[in-house]
Amino acid sequence: MNKVVTRIQRADTGAWELVAVNKNLRTNDGINWQSLIMGSGYDSTGVGSIPNQIAVTEDTTAPASSTTNLLVELAADGMSRETATYSHTADASSYTQTAEWQYTGGSTVTVATAAMCSSLTNDDLSIDTHFLVTAVSPVAVLNSNDTLEIQWGVFY
Secondary structure: OOEEEEEEEOOOOOOEEEEEEEEOOOOHHHHHHHHHHHHHOEOOOOOEOOOOEEEEEOOOOOOOOOOOOOOOEOOOOOOOOEEOEEEOOOOOOEEEEEEEEEOOOOOOEEEEEEEEEOOOOOOOOOOOOEEEEEEEEEEEEEOOOOEEEEEEEEEO
């Protein structure tokens, strides 16, 4: 529960007195602001780590909350990281990031895991943050010239 605690400190005794514990109500403006911050990646200092890159891999290792990078990330034949398109409906407690790839290889490729990242490449892991990761189940098997779309829903 997101709670709001209201207390009074009495001047004569210095004691704190509990008045009420209530639930927090996020307004539509609050919902829209949170979506913008999460979807654009700007923190309170104006410095951003924009979580709008989506990476994919054939690796079937189960994602964990400690995941910091994808093993054997796909980076050839049209399967490199893609910049996702952010979309938010006003007053909805969610937004989406959508990315698309066209596989140009000659044989098949399997996409088993995807991650929403902050960098267009994984060259410098010190600036690359994985915000979200998911197992693609069942896996997506692409033939040459197939198009893969991943639409990531973020609900808050």
